[in-house]
Amino acid sequence: MSTLLAKNADILVTMDGGRRELKNAGLYAEDGIIKQVGPTAELPAAADVIIDLRGQICLPGFVNTHHHLNQTLTRNFPGAQDNNLFAWLRTLYRAWARTDAESSRASTLVGLAELALSGCTTVFDHSYVFKNGNNVDCQIEAARELGVRFHASRGSMSLGESKGGLPPDDCVEDEPAILKDSQRVIERYHDPSVGSMTQIALAPCSPFSITADLLRESAAMARHYKVRLHTHLCETLDEERYTLERFNMRPVDWMETLGWLGDDVWFAHAIHVDDEEIAKFARSGCGVAHCPCSNMRLASGIAPIKKYMAAGVKVGLGVDGSASNDASNILLEARQAMLLARLQLGLLPPEGPRKHMFLSQSHPVRAREWMTARETLELATLGGARVLGRSDIGALEAGKCADFFSLDLNTIAYAGALHDPVAAVLFCAPQQARTTVINGRVVVKDGEIVTMDMRPVVATHNRCAARLSEGA
């Protein structure tokens, strides 16, 4: 048995049922599972690994619910800097189709390392271009080596340009091959047990790159194996026009006809929805991955996150792919989620109950419309866990996974903000994690990745990125 003791945190945010924030506290874990959380004086004194969190705040590890890790190879891509989704995709599809096993491994490691350095401990990745030997296997191997809890997808694209889809024909795959490989990776890797480090989701890319048949068959396979379903939905008005023109239906209605609304489904973005569609998500149990940086970067729009929350829809945060962010920093993403919801509040017309113009949290009508720092931290932890269907992560309490991170409080960035160190995590500039522990294993120590040497990985990554862009 391996034991771990984290002690002396100035503040420990539990996200437990009482949302307790404990002073001079820590936790004790055995074999990656938390046994005890509480004041340092009440914890066991000895353990195999002891971490002193004096002068630090300790939080549950964040959960990232939408990413395309391979896109770190095409960050800041020439020609894709200043356009919206469809034009951006057309610029990048062929570069992504050149990703091979070596570049996939390097980009998976780079993206996961950046996430772990910003406090993220569980990552869902939505890969959907599998060519040249790039496969789910090399990503899972990389995640295991680095030590990040990983939900991989066997994503897909099957509807090429000649059949009315957006991607070029040479970037899509045959549907029988997609389904065969989906079955293979589920059977080989999906682990639904408590404390699981590896899960699989099926994730056809979008309504404009997948046939109706493959959407139906992916849903049937996911339900047979009890894995989750994911896709992009309601990201842009171009997508809405696409389903209206081709199917005479809005995107949510179209997905409903294909069996794609349910408790086992979550959608990335979900920006362009009406109140009825929000109610539909709440009734059916669909979750939402909110990706504010990407939505701003691509001028996609502002997702109605406070409305989703009020309706009881599950909402988690996602950094989205690094070609549209272009960071994989989950603390930065959480901060943007808080700020963007506030911008939206200011942009709403003063009609109906919103005639009150005092945008103050003390206003009896408008108070609940504000996105607070603690609400946003909850989206980043418990919210993401719910979206991924996990009750064993997202909080620090006995029986949950030992996934947490710490931030130094006595820094320049937090100076003057320590009246409320918890809110400072999002109000002040995002800091690098001092320590990140995943499954009871120290992945970040003193602000550095310690499970592997990242310098050669970055060098390989940059060589691969240059190769991808050369053929553009």
Ligand SMILES: [Zn+2]
């Ligand atoms: Zn995406």
